[in-house]
Amino acid sequence: MFICPKKYSNQTNMHVFFHSFICVNVFWCVHYFDGYSGGGVMAYSESQSDHGASIVESSETAPKRKKLVVLGTGWAGTSFLKNLDGSLYDVQVVSPRNYFSFTPLLPSVTCGTVEARSIVEPIRKIIKNKTGEIRFWEAECFKIDPVNKKVHCQANAGTNLNGNGEFVVDYDYLVIAMGARTNTFNTPGVVEHCHFLKEVEDAQKIRKSVIESLEKANLPNLSEEERKRNLQFVIVGGGPTGIEFAAELHDFLSEDVSKLYPNIHDLVRITVIQAGEHILSMFDKRITSFAEQKFKRDGIEVKTGYRVTNVSDKTITMMDRSKTATDLPYGMAVWSTGIGTRPVIRSFMEQIGQADRRALATDEWMRVQGLDNVYALGDCATIHQRKVMEDISAIFSVADKDNSGTLTVKEIQDVLGDICERYPQVELYLKSRAMGDLVDLLNDAQGDEKKKDKELSIEEFKNALAQVDSQVKFLPATAQVAAQQGEYLAKCFNRMKECEAKPEGPLRMRGAGRHQFHPFRYKHFGSFAPLGGEQTAAELPGDWISIGHSSQWLWYSVYASKQVSWRTRALVISDWTRRFIFGRDSSGI
Ligand SMILES: Cc1cc2nc3c(=O)[nH]c(=O)nc-3n(C[C@H](O)[C@H](O)[C@H](O)COP(=O)(O)OP(=O)(O)OC[C@H]3O[C@@H](n4cnc5c(N)ncnc54)[C@H](O)[C@@H]3O)c2cc1C
Numbered sequence: 001m002f003i004c005p006k007k008y009s010n011q012t013n014m015h016v017f018f019h020s021f022i023c024v025n026v027f028w029c030v031h032y033f034d035g036y037s038g039g040g041v042m043a044y045s046e047s048q049s050d051h052g053a054s055i056v057e058s059s060e061t062a063p064k065r066k067k068l069v070v071l072g073t074g075w076a077g078t079s080f081l082k083n084l085d086g087s088l089y090d091v092q093v094v095s096p097r098n099y100f101s102f103t104p105l106l107p108s109v110t111c112g113t114v115e116a117r118s119i120v121e122p123i124r125k126i127i128k129n130k131t132g133e134i135r136f137w138e139a140e141c142f143k144i145d146p147v148n149k150k151v152h153c154q155a156n157a158g159t160n161l162n163g164n165g166e167f168v169v170d171y172d173y174l175v176i177a178m179g180a181r182t183n184t185f186n187t188p189g190v191v192e193h194c195h196f197l198k199e200v201e202d203a204q205k206i207r208k209s210v211i212e213s214l215e216k217a218n219l220p221n222l223s224e225e226e227r228k229r230n231l232q233f234v235i236v237g238g239g240p241t242g243i244e245f246a247a248e249l250h251d252f253l254s255e256d257v258s259k260l261y262p263n264i265h266d267l268v269r270i271t272v273i274q275a276g277e278h279i280l281s282m283f284d285k286r287i288t289s290f291a292e293q294k295f296k297r298d299g300i301e302v303k304t305g306y307r308v309t310n311v312s313d314k315t316i317t318m319m320d321r322s323k324t325a326t327d328l329p330y331g332m333a334v335w336s337t338g339i340g341t342r343p344v345i346r347s348f349m350e351q352i353g354q355a356d357r358r359a360l361a362t363d364e365w366m367r368v369q370g371l372d373n374v375y376a377l378g379d380c381a382t383i384h385q386r387k388v389m390e391d392i393s394a395i396f397s398v399a400d401k402d403n404s405g406t407l408t409v410k411e412i413q414d415v416l417g418d419i420c421e422r423y424p425q426v427e428l429y430l431k432s433r434a435m436g437d438l439v440d441l442l443n444d445a446q447g448d449e450k451k452k453d454k455e456l457s458i459e460e461f462k463n464a465l466a467q468v469d470s471q472v473k474f475l476p477a478t479a480q481v482a483a484q485q486g487e488y489l490a491k492c493f494n495r496m497k498e499c500e501a502k503p504e505g506p507l508r509m510r511g512a513g514r515h516q517f518h519p520f521r522y523k524h525f526g527s528f529a530p531l532g533g534e535q536t537a538a539e540l541p542g543d544w545i546s547i548g549h550s551s552q553w554l555w556y557s558v559y560a561s562k563q564v565s566w567r568t569r570a571l572v573i574s575d576w577t578r579r580f581i582f583g584r585d586s587s588g589i
Contacts (some may be wrong), residue, residue: 055167065089065090066173067089068092068175071175076377080489081126082487084493093134095139096138100123104562105119109203110207111251119572140344149172150171173374173375180341180342180379180380182198188310189311195209196336225329228267229331233330233333234270234272235336238278242272243280244529248530271328273306273308274306275307276304283527284545287539298532314330341359342380352368365516379482388423392461392465393458396458404455412456418507422506432471480527525540525541536551
């Protein structure tokens with residue numbers, strides 16, 4: 001099914017398909033195969049701190065480069081590294097896993113549609129082709145010290161005199177890209193009894209656990225009740241990850257497993273528990289209702305309006321809106337209810353006075369608020385878009401070049417570009433009201449067509465812009481956002497010197513001159529929700545909605561093209577082909 005806005009309704013589905021295919025593919029190919037080159041000579045040494053933790057030092061031959069430390073090798077960190085000119089900085093990367101993983105295909109790993117190794121790429125391979133010897137440490141950062149500009153790390157292996165694997169890395173610039181963890185809302189029993197679906201290891205554990213549940217249920221001398229319990233699969237959370245996993249599981253059980261476990265197949269149940277009114281609530285209503293109907297047809301039970309309050313080893317307790325508790329015996333449960341803050345980020349936020357926030361607040365240039373030379377991006381951060389109303393007097397003064405105390409339309413038009421760049425909500429507001437520019441808005445606010453000939457006082461200017469901040473948008477925690485942020489920040493780092501001398505950003509409203517860089521702008525290329533049975537829902541830019549088999553092919557082509565290397569692309573495509581021909585493997589390894 002392809003649903004499109006009226007203005008495009010004379011185009012064919014195939015045209016739309018190829019248009020979207022080409023747009024998305026071109027974007028990702030350009031995005032991932034941007035390379036830089038250069039060189040640098042350096043020597044490294046290690047010394048010991050008072051506490052026995054090693055201090056990683058670098059002594060470079062001239063010219064001395066600034067120390068840039070990157071925490072994390074996920075979407076944001078890897079995209080940053082891929083686009084960075086490594087010859088310009090002394091770069092060190094710290095991450096507990098030495099690979100990048102393509103998270104959108106994790107649900108496919110849970111049931112063996114795609115193998116785990118097909119969606120990971122060693123980070124050393126990614127940085128090997130970069131210039132300037134980027135160093136990688138497989139360790140976890142457990143403390144950030146912004147006062148002394150150090151990060152404290154711990155490796156699994158005992159590498160120092162105390163044998164505790166601790167070491168300290170100094171930085172001039174710090175890029176925090178540590179992602180987030182699954183949010184359990186402190187629900188008792190979740191950590192002990194539920195699976196998460198965040199890392200490759202999680203997906204592998206789920207795959208094993210599904211097979212174990214089937215084998216357990218198939219054993220002799222089991223009561224019917226026990227068999228049913230073992231075959232009750234529960235997914236808590238009706239967001240894209242939970243729904244995609246439910247769909248994968250359904251396909252696996254009905255297409256591959258039913259023939260192998262004929263005695264118990266009829267007892268298998270999949271239940272999705274969702275606190276809200278609908279599943280996939282972040283998508284268009286048409287997608288939500290299609291998904292709900294499809295799941296109903298497939299026999300996947302969707303329990304909306306239920307909040308899980310406790311998980312024991314055999315039962316999930318949930319409560320509906322009237323506070324009535326229900327117990328659901330289960331065999332295996334996957335918890336996927338959104339993201340929370342990592343402890344190391346939480347304690348860093350407490351240190352820098354951001355304890356009341358959900359994620360690290362940055363400005364539109366990814367700089368952590370209140371800190372010099374510390375940047376945060378991806379799921380661990382959120383951009384705090386400055387409001388027009390916070391700066392309205394400053395904007396008025398900047399525009400009022402002749403200091404007359406009033407603004408002419410010409411004066412407004414002269415700074416309009418800078419205002420729209422600094423405050424993108426202004427542009428969004430104009431678009432949402434179908435207005436051409438600020439002059440239309442001013443006329444509209446005054447209800448006077450001839451206003452363009454008059455001059456505006458500060459009060460009139462304030463009134464005209466009073467509503468624009470309602471359009472401030474928060475970016476979703478997605479790979480698309482994280483990757484674009486990583487690329488943006490790397491390009492800023494590459495042009496740091498050039499833009500210091502010749503700032504390219506919008507006019508500073510509170511201060512003199514221009515901002516060094518253009519602020520980050522997110523471009524949405526669309527999102528997918530695979531629903532199983534070779535059907536996918538796609539929400540593409542421009543209000544395009546596509547649901548069904550055609551968008552499944554779009555999904556295949558986009559996800560193949562998005563792969564981080566030709567090796568993983570080849571592996572993923574061969575996994576899909578293998579699955580088409582031979583089905584999924586159900587061995588319990
Ligand atoms: C199952 C699943 C499916 C998804 N599907 C999609 C999708 O289809 N489309 C989409 O746009 N998004 C999708 N997402 C969301 C997307 O994966 C995240 O938004 C994205 O990974 C965020 O990137 P990030 O770099 O901020 O964090 P991550 O990619 O999580 O990377 C964090 C990095 O930090 C490292 N790290 C963690 N702790 C430390 C520490 N203490 N010190 C140093 N390093 C540390 C980690 O090892 C990792 O390398 C999906 C997520 C999941 C879990």
